[in-house]
Amino acid sequence: MSAIQGSDQVCIVVGAGHGGSALAVQLRNEGWTGRIVLIGAESALPYHRPPLSKAVLAGEKTLDAIALRPLSHYAASGVELRLGERVVAIDRQARTVQLAGGESLHYDALALCTGTVARTLPRANELQGVFTLRTAEDAERIRSAAASGKRAVIVGGGYIGLEVAAVLRQQGLEVTVLEAASRLLARVAHPVVSDYFAALHARHGVTILTGIVGVELLGEATVSAVREASGRTHPADLVVVGIGVLPELALAREAGLEVDNGIVVDAYACTSDPHIHAAGDCTWHPSARYGRRLRLESVQNALDQARVAAANICGKQVLYDALPWFWSDQYSIKLQSAGLLLERETVVLRGDPLHADETGFCVFHLRGDVMVAADCINRAKEFIACKRLITERLRVNPQALADVNSGVDAFELRGEVL
Ligand SMILES: Cc1cc2nc3c(=O)[nH]c(=O)nc-3n(C[C@H](O)[C@H](O)[C@H](O)COP(=O)(O)OP(=O)(O)OC[C@H]3O[C@@H](n4cnc5c(N)ncnc54)[C@H](O)[C@@H]3O)c2cc1C
Incomplete structure (x- = not known):
């Protein structure tokens, strides 16, 4: 169930990371006409986290350069920012959140995007x-x-x-x-x-x-x-x-929401309280694709789930079942992975890992003749092709996958879609 909305309604988003920032802005795009308040414990304007272990640590990028959106974007979307403020309690009966400074704010809809804490x-x-x-x-x-x-x-x-x-x-x-x-x-x-x-x-x-x-x-x-x-x-x-990290669950747990290996949400990103949604690293969400619950730690998951949560808060009924994908940069090497590794897959190698610094290589994971996951090292074209093949569950041609001289167009076995 989603909040009944109108211009006097307030949606509070707790956590101003990838998920919270996207959710707040997307609420407006989805037609939320009331107030949107984005509360974040960090005082910086919401920023891209992946560069922290890459360009920021290397001194190649500053905090300003990695902002998710300029300040003007929040203003244009009518998103009120409360940065450097921590929510310490949720009163689900009164529908209020309490800030560390003691202030209490009323909500009609609440979204939790509290991320994780490092172990x-x-x-x-x-x-x-x-x-x-x-x-x-x-x-x-x-x-x-x-x-x-x-x-x-x-x-x-x-x-x-x-x-x-x-x-x-x-x-x-x-x-x-x-x-x-x-x-x-x-x-x-x-x-x-x-x-x-x-x-x-x-x-x-x-x-x-x-x-x-x-x-x-x-x-x-x-x-x-x-x-x-x-x-x-x-x-x-x-x-x-x-x-590794642990999901930031304290608020949800103390408010009596169902929690497990994350805040338990349904496929619509709704928690056990119909007025509260959640998105990002903190959620323990069902995946029809994998037939089990997942807790993912990736920008893809935070953004895609936040968009679904925003739509559903605005009264739509959008299911979350996006393909998980991830990347990592080390030296001059970019690893891009799509899908999750399952058991009992056939592995097909494309390229030679011994010479990968120059030419890259891929590891494809197949179940029958359907690709379920792929790791691509300095192979962006293959990665893009694999995302589509995995998402659409298309049949693939293992010979073409293994042959570095075959183009990505030859990966798909044309014909029947499973
Ligand atoms: C160093 C590093 C490198 C990474 N590299 C990659 C990568 O290459 N590719 C990739 O896909 N992913 C990467 N990730 C993971 C990715 O950044 C996360 O998956 C993503 O940030 C999750 O977004 P989120 O909104 O769920 O949580 P977060 O971005 O963690 O944001 C949660 C926010 O909520 C705030 N918060 C928590 N509790 C409260 C509260 N009670 N009141 C107010 N605010 C609160 C926190 O302070 C935090 O700012 C990396 C992460 C790190 C740390």
Whole structure:
């Protein structure tokens, strides 16, 4: 059910990241005629988060350069910004949210786009020189520590850890990555992709160690090293912890909304309260495509789900079932992935990972003759083609996929659509 709307109605959006900013602006495009208030705990104008571990950390882009939209865009859409303000409670009976300063604001419709918080290690908060990377302020802190640092240890070999490793290495630091699993990107990528990135980092002089468990931060006031359970220590004057995130659920949980591995929403992005929708990294949403619930951490998911939530708040009935996709930039390599890895897929390789820095390669994941996921390394054309093939569940020709001399037009087996 969506809010009954009119020009005296108020929609409050909590969280001014990718999802919240898009949702607020899209509400107006969908015909919301009342007030729209976007409340965000960070004081900066909503910004693109991916550059934080890439161009911003490298000093190539400033915070101003990564704003999602200029200030004038919010004004033109009639979106009131309340930045640098945190919502601390929701009263679902009274339909109000309470701000940290004590102010209470009435809503007719509420949207939660609260994102995630970075997981960290014990003692991280009491030691200088230990960082997580979620906000522009975090990126600035890491940048300034790297300027005088010599040895960095990155705990966690996921995308963020590896992107940070690439930037710090290019700035001349000695970099060691400690990964708990037996390979990099174990949760999200095929072993061929993991091996490729391990070799890429090794070629750039990063030390990659896998199967490293029980890590502990050492130091008095400032971090001095990271110790493994085995006792081996890795001296460091800068530690970046990239061991994943947790959905920001406190508000939703305390308001009595259903929560699990995220705020539970239905396929219309509506929570267990019909007056409250949610979108982005914080949601635990059903996927008809995958036949189970998902919690995704990607710009695609935040934007697409926010647009669906905005439409439904305005009384439409739009289902969310977009194809998940993601990218990562490390050195001069762009990885683009579409779809989620399932079990028991056939893998088709296009190109040679050993020479991928020059020519790129792709790993296609097929179930029968239908592609379900693809990882494309420096292969943008293939990525675009695969997004369509996967989304439309088209039958593919494995020979053409594997043959680097076949154009992307030959990927589809023309004829019957499954
Ligand atoms: C360093 C980094 C690199 C990334 N790189 C990529 C990439 O290359 N490709 C990709 O697809 N994705 C990438 N991501 C993930 C992507 O940025 C997220 O999936 C996306 O930001 C999710 O958007 P969101 O709106 O759900 O949450 P967020 O963008 O996290 O925004 C949530 C906002 O809500 C605010 N908030 C939370 N609680 C409250 C409250 N109670 N009151 C007020 N405000 C509140 C938070 O302060 C935050 O600003 C990256 C993320 C990071 C951190």
